[in-house]
Amino acid sequence: MPENQCIGKVTATESKPTTCTGVYFWLSPDVIIRPFDIVRIEHICGNGNDKSYSYAIVRELSYITDSAGHLANFVSSDFGDISARPMNERLGTTIAEADVLGNSQNIEMPIRDGARVEWAGPEEIRSALGVEKLQKPIPCGYIQTSNKEEIRIDFEARYLVGPEAAHMNISGISGLASKTSYAMFLLSALQQRMKDEVSIILFNVKGPDLLAIDQQNTQMTARQKSEWQKCALEPTPLTNVTYLYPYAKRPDRHFTSTHAPKDVLDAQVKQNRAFNYYYDVDTFKGGEEGNETDVGRDKMSLLFSDIDDPQSTMESCIQELGEIQAETWDKLREEVHAKTEKGQPGRKEISVQSWRKFSRLIRTRTNHDIFSARYVGEDRRQKLIIESIKDLRPGNILVVDIAPLPDYLQCLVFGDVIRTVFDARLDLYESIKRENLGRVVIFADELNKYAPVTTGSRDRTLTRWLLEVTERGRSLGIVLFGAEQFRSGIHKRVLGNCSTDIYGRTNPVEVFSNSADYKLFSQSNKATVTRLNQGQMLLQHSVFNTALIKVRFPFPAYRQLQG
């Protein structure tokens, strides 16, 4: 292997020796380097004559001088004269601390003192990071090294969307548009690289953010386009997208309450890509296909999942609901209301007070346009969620807009989609063939709403479902891509099941508090995660040879709608 430019030499001292996993080196004064750069270091060889190369990722940089203390520097300025100009430059050097990633001959001996440190080449870096010989690489960004190299980084599909491992979590403060942009970039990469294997469902939770993802971003600059090419991807929007909007009685807006601009909506309707979802009584309380009776009851419990039910009285009411005969929402509400009257016939396990509370809740919570009956005409473009999922195929994307809904209805829709896909993959529906769906990737922003960290002794229904998805979804082919502001707000088991973690910029309180998620970060990584710029992320993935890689990712190629 030819020698590259030498940038420093390894230093091993009595107090700071090199180890199998760590190495220190001093740097030539003119070299500029930064954390996450990867270097190549000469090492011994098995046959004793030749040499091997170890690769290490810079973790921390420090500048040391021979000054015995701050006071010595004060004294060196004529005892505190700030105008004093020293004739001599104090002896000092930059010391880099790096984690060993591997060796070209799998030698795990500590690197020797004085070994040459060089820049590593692009292929060497990919190999050292463990992304060189992947079976199905999915581009996940590119790294920029201090010596001006730009190197693509890939995830291994088997570890991103299963079956070896699955699920991804993205965290980061809002306002930088990084979380959603990154998720969309990755979904785009999945669509470009796994068109025949993966179908995607994503939720639009804020304004019209994700409601034009199949339209080209016409304001992209040449530089932004070139960033896609650095990731070996086309700077194109997503394709084969169907939009599912909440139904509303608004003929002027194509019967939806979505925040999508009129022109966008018109175009989607024209292309027959936009539909309005609704809940009729039958599917809500059970009965249409498969064993939907149970599912219906669960949907009802989703509607109340944010309400404390320590005595399980609500659960009992929902159970009783199955026996009520009602074909319209009004009828259902009336029937429930009837239970609130004294002197009801039949079983008396549920008190009238409990029915009153339940009735109040069902009345207020179903008082929304999405709780409707199917109309005869086609112009309202009504579609049940299960019908949309039935039509989902690999390479397709289903965008479910829940932004206009209140929180409890967002939980309902999200939970319903998750459960329907889960049951479909379990082959519980006669009309949906699991193999038709492919592996289903579900992207949900604001995951903290759906799977918050456990506070009581019992997780709520939606959280339990999400746990089931993250714990069993890998083998079933359901993959959750979640995003949230703070990891500390997410259920530990949901996070623990993610094979890929993406860290966006977060605030120092989150990082430096006792949050277990950042406990193993080095000090410099902690500092880095609080200073990430727009378009930068720290990645953690099962196949990487290092804990974290700092990448850049391209600007979204789809039309950016402002709320």
Next chain:
Amino acid sequence: MKRLISILRENNIECLPNERFTLDVEMFPENGEEYLFPKQVLFESPKLQGGKKWVPEIPVSMFRYFLDGSQRSYRVIDASFKSRYLPICAGQVGVAVLERGDSGHIVPRRDLTRIENILAMPDILEEDNAKDLERKINNEMPANKHFRIVRYNYQSKEDKDPADLGRAMIIHEMQILELKTIREMISNYVIQDERMLVKDGSLQYRDTKIKDLNLSKDDLVQLRNVIGLAKTFKPNMTLGQGRGRQDLGNLTKGLDWKERTTVISPNKDEVTTHGWWYLRLRPRDKVYSPLQGIVKIEVFASAEEKDNDGITEARADTVSSYVLQERNVTPYNADTRWASHIYPIYLAETYLRSSFLSHERFKSLIF
């Protein structure tokens, strides 16, 4: 690799390893002290009124090179020579030169830095035998560990332990190495009027050593660009004569920050006439002793200065101002002599010390 003691034994030298392998020697001794010169004469032209003056500060320095010589010597073996047991001393001697760039960045001049292993044997061993022994030793040693045998006169001072004489010989070798380095720098035009050399310690080499350098007339001129800087001096040395007599300690403690004494010469009529003076580098109120923070500056006199009866005031002022510029940064807290130390010399010492073999490795060459 054979050990030195084995090689000596193979050559029929009966050896007793020195149990103590004394390591308690001063690692960086200051060489040559004033007491060697009984006579001191004021040597500044024109005569300095009041015996001291404030040094004007100019923010430049012509000091470019910094030289430090050092040695580590041990009494290693007591050997039997012709029915006498005499000590063999071994040591490492070295000289390091650092160069300072315009930015203040200091780098070592590896071409001017050298380290030698010396074996000091009593001169009861004839010169031919010594040369033969040296060859045999070096045949067994790796090239970078070779020894040079020097012979010391074990009978020169009857009241002295022969081991001290052996060690003195090693110190002498170090001084010769310093001088050779200075000569090389002069001959190769490294030292010039605007690229002066500061040498750690005194310039009080014995005259013969300077003469032995065989400097040409032109090269001798360049000696004026070599400055000696000593950190220690004896405060009880007496200066002047008659009513003007006073001890050096008394004179120097009266110095304020950035003041210097007048120039003194111990040998104004010698071939290599030189003069010295003292300068306070640190504010008096910031050091714990009135004698702390004072350096002794030595220069060779030029031919004109010798003729004109003294170092010119302007030259003493200029050199003093250069030295004053060297006061920052300091090795405060890292070296007890920090107040009288200048940083480049401290670095040269550190560089040389880290280039020496460790005690253990050096010992392993012997036993």
